[in-house]
Amino acid sequence: MAVLRASALFPPQPLPPSSRSRRRPTCRGVVAAVRPGRAPSRSSVHGGGAGAGAKKWLLATGRRPGGEVLPCLAATEEGVGAASVVEEEEEEYLAREAGWGVRRMARVGEEMRRVAQVQAEAFHVPVALFNDFFFDFFKAEVLSALIYKVRNSPPDRYACLVAEEAETAATQLSQAPYEKIIGVVDCTVQGEDDVVKHLQGADEYLYVSGIAVLPSFRRRKVGTALLKACEALGLQWRHKFMVLRAYEDDDGARGLYAKAGYVVVSRDPDWVTWVGRRRRVLMIKELPVHDTQIEHK
Template sequence: MAALRASPLFLPQPLSPSSRSRRCAASRGVAAAARPGPAPYRTGVHGGGAGSKKRLLASRGRPGWVGVPSCLPATEEGVAVAAAASEEEEEEDVFLAREAGWGVRRMGRVGEEMRRVAQVQAEAFHVPVALFNDFFFDFFKAEVLSALIYRVRNSPPDRYACLVAEEAEPTTQLSQAPYEKIVGVVDCTVQDEDDILKHLQGADEYLYVSGIAVLPSFRRRKLGTALLKACEALGLQWRHRFMVLRAYEDDDGARGLYAKAGYRVVSRDPDWVTWVGRRRRVLMIKELPLHDDRIQHQ
């Protein structure tokens, strides 16, 4: 799985106003009308107590991630407030997929698991620097955690999910806390970007897969395959026909993994992106075996 380190994290990747879900806005008109302005930091996750919890629960009807507050601190209070959003939800402790001894489930919305997820993604995607590397790593990890808190707080449970991979039947490291056994992470977000929908015949939404991350010492052990299978299982649960992801064009390892899982390239970034020092990406999609009549009637 070494190739996954070069896969694009795309985090933060704020959604444009046009990408807010039409279906979600229609079914949650009151919450959509109360949506804050474009500056995501205005919502905040500061403070605790009953007032913060009421504001948080009231915001749960807002459609998916509309931005990442770069100035949002990953504080103890922030983690606690984000975790409070799921107090009334049932915990899901069954695996969405199993592969090669690994099990993948939805992240438990508790502070310890969110911090572990941020650690895994930071280790997978941090680019080392010559000086003060530890400082920059800690800063990057704090930004990843802040983004995760924001998405958990502002996304309904059927619009965003963070999936985590661990041993399906752990036989070692029994002294570890459960959250410390998380070794792989992936994000799944419902989106409706017009530039992508034009490639998806008959669909008005899709499940976007991003941020696949595996700890360095656990790569090349089919964790990436397990994470992708769990994303597809979630897509079927949520009645989506298409899975969508992006990969760097020159990342043969990641593209090979996605192609083996059934994803195909449908478009590429324009040539000019390389002129400004960016790596060219490809858009890959996979159609799930879910018919239109099932989507409409179930």
């Protein structure tokens, strides 16, 4: 899939429980980390504006309402365990596309580790020497950021969505549920002034960031499924606007977003290229949410 990027949490009322359709074995503790695979030579990522450094973006996606960047929590066994909760059931899919289903990540250790694995494979830039060591270190940082967001975000301000193949008898027997996760995306409620000025009648929006798909599953509409699920979540949360960023020179990413209904509303200034950064575009999509629904959300 073409390279797509997005840039990116506190306890309000939780979302009403949605209907449950499938059951998942209960996690009661932290299991061994997912063994990392060989890092790809060049990652392909879906999202909307991670900036020049995916590592820096992954560590700063969580922000308090005032804009303060949240620090990371150490990706220790205790950290994963503290962020995890036992969940015997999961929500039904937010979206289905081409055989893929997208749901909210279950807040259990195995799933968070798998999500970190997928994002690390997507964002890690290979190095000439000690690549395996740097990959493991990078994955630990990704997991640390994820743990912090999960622990410090109410359920209607942040959600990590995961894509997997719709369940079949074969996959149920051959894989643990978390092993089927092949795509990831973050959705965060934000209200930055530079974005809000482009929105009519809204002071917050749902920001889509860090869409990542495992290399062997790219170009198979996983990214499309993730985008549709983000919009379904936006409708659930009664947000009128979806926002993301993409690199200006990334025709594949911009084409996918444009096809999904996102429109370019602004660009980074020219000077960003003087400091070695790639210019990004801000893209917005308006959802069919009535103003009266937003007022009473």
